[in-house]
Amino acid sequence: MIVTAHQDILASWLCSRIGHLPTQGIRCIGNVRDGQIVGVIGYDGYNGASVQMHVAGLPGWVNKSILFAAFDYPFKRLKCKMVIGMVPSGNTEAIRFNERLGFKLENELHGAHPDGSLLLMTMRRDECRWLNERLARDVTIGAAHG
Helix, strand or coil: ECCCCCCHHHHHHHHHHHCCCCCCCEEEEEEEHHHHHEEEEEEEEECCEEEEEEEEEECCCHHHHHHHHHHHHHHHHHHEECCCEEEEHHHHHHHHHHHHCCCEEEEEEEEECEEEEEEEEEEEHCCCCCCCCHHHCCEEEEECCC
16 A cells, blocks of 8 residues: 555654655655555655655565656656766665666766665656556555554
């Protein structure tokens, strides 16, 4: 089930897994299965044109419903032109995940992370394939648990 309630719990779950300090304005969407959080997508740094996306999940947490919700929020609700992801160069799993979603490498910030570099990855609204209305039919937003 896709959830948006209990933002503090969702943000804590996400940030503890990615080593991110939650900002005051962070907003999260969670995927809950059998009452347990299995994945969370968080957004912060919104400036009217773009927002930063942060992602963490357990194996098997991604489905079409969460992908629709993940991109509906920044592109349709916030009216962003771009979603930004900052990925450590040593996190090859996250880089591949972002590439499969459709993010593109925009720039590399050498020496900006303890693992080496930070990769600036972006997705523009007109490049996003996850806004398909057929995916929206499966999205049910409910309350988060535990």
